[in-house]
Amino acid sequence: MTMDGHVHPGEEIPAASDPVTRLRLDVIAEACGGPPPGALSRLLTAARAARRPAVTQGFAAPYAGRVAAMDALLASASPADWSQTIVEGWTLQQLVAHLAATDSLVAAQIGVPVAGPPLAANEVLSRTADMIAFVGDLSPERTRADWRAQADAICERAASMEPTATIEPGGIGFPVSDHLLARMLETWIHTDDAATVIGLPRPRPIAPHIHSTADFCARLLPWTMLFAGADGGGRAVRLTLTGPGGGTWHVPLDVSRTAVPDDGSPVDAEITCDVVAFCFLLGGRGAPATFPAEVTGDAGLARDVLAAAPAMSGP
Incomplete structure (x- = not known):
């Protein structure tokens, strides 16, 4: 990579353990493949501005990395992007509410305050409906901030837990480490969903997280x-x-x-x-x-x- 930040075809990209830095480097590398006009600068600006994940080591790291990637994408979203339909009939704001809703089932199980309204049931669909209704009166930035704060709190709490401790968000009992990998996968997939619709590059997680x-x-x-x-x-x-x-x-x-x-x-x-x-x-x-x-x-x-x-x- 040159001092002006450009990457030439075939040039090796330096490794980075911080998922936000790696996100930025991956996006630069993928620019050689030709992202949509303006998309690269938008996502690079967002990646530089995004907060570092709460945890970058241990079993929460893959989830923390995808939270950072999604946050970088949301930081680059325009007002029009937030109202675009992404998947399942949800706008981008409603998609973030869905992620916050599913995350909140994990948060409740590990003793972290949940985002949004009080948790009425340990079930994804009803919790998503409640959360989407709740964010209807909120700005996209507030929805993003609440989702991110809850995700960071989950990572911070997980850092002090045994990875084999069993929790049952959604009524499914698996070790907490596996539930955070499930959260990683869903966050990764929905980041990809949003990036596809909005027209942004979609850098992959680092190989150990994959x-x-x-x-x-x-x-x-x-x-x-x-x-x-x-x-x-x-x-x-x-x-x-x-x-x-x-x-x-x-x-x-x-x-x-x-x-x-x-x-x-x-x-x-x-x-x-x-x-x-x-x-x-x-x-x-x-x-x-x-x-x-x-x-x-x-x-x-x-x-x-x-x-x-x-x-x-x-x-």
């Missing part, structure tokens, strides 16, 4: 099969995820067992696909029937695994 999220998604596969009503039947698959942050896992399709980094154990099928596409598939983005994956072994089982993958995703 890997942590991919590991979580691999470990979810037995549960998605169960939620979809598919029969894993004591079988197993080998999952190879390609690209930065990827890896290979041995995945027993039985919720009583846990996916682990591949140890060479026998499997019934092997699935190879892009790591980001796989994470987004688990998050409800992508069509399982046409999902691009290489399959060997029991093709029917592999299709069942991919078809069930989005079963636990929400709006």
Whole structure:
């Protein structure tokens, strides 16, 4: 990178552990691919102005990094952007309210004050409806500030918790570390949703954060099969995820067992696909029937695994 901030094709981008700095560097690098006119300067200005995440190390770091990325995008949003429909019929402001609503279920479970109205139920859809109604009288900037403050508080509280402590936001009991990876994935996906509509570059998380999220998604596969009503039947698959942050896992399709980094154990099928596409598939983005994956072994089982993958995703 030159002193004037320009990046030349093929030039190495220095590493950065701070997600906001890395966001800025990634956006500069992706400028070589030609973002929409004006988008680069808007997001760079926002990335420089955005607050640092509350936690940049430990199990909350992937979530903190995506919060920082979403905050940078929101800082660059114009008044017209805030009223654009992004996804699920929600405007950008309502989408942020949805993120705050789902985050608030985690906040309540770990003893952090919740944003918005008092929590009436430990359930995503009703909480989202309550939060969207609440922000109807607020400015977009207030909605953004409340969401960000709650996210920072979650990260700060998580820093003092054991990652294996079980919490049940939405009635689903998993370790707090896994729930924060779930929050990372949803924040990542909705940041991508918003960036696509608004027309901003979409830099990826750093590779270690992608890997942590991919590991979580691999470990979810037995549960998605169960939620979809598919029969894993004591079988197993080998999952190879390609690209930065990827890896290979041995995945027993039985919720009583846990996916682990591949140890060479026998499997019934092997699935190879892009790591980001796989994470987004688990998050409800992508069509399982046409999902691009290489399959060997029991093709029917592999299709069942991919078809069930989005079963636990929400709006």
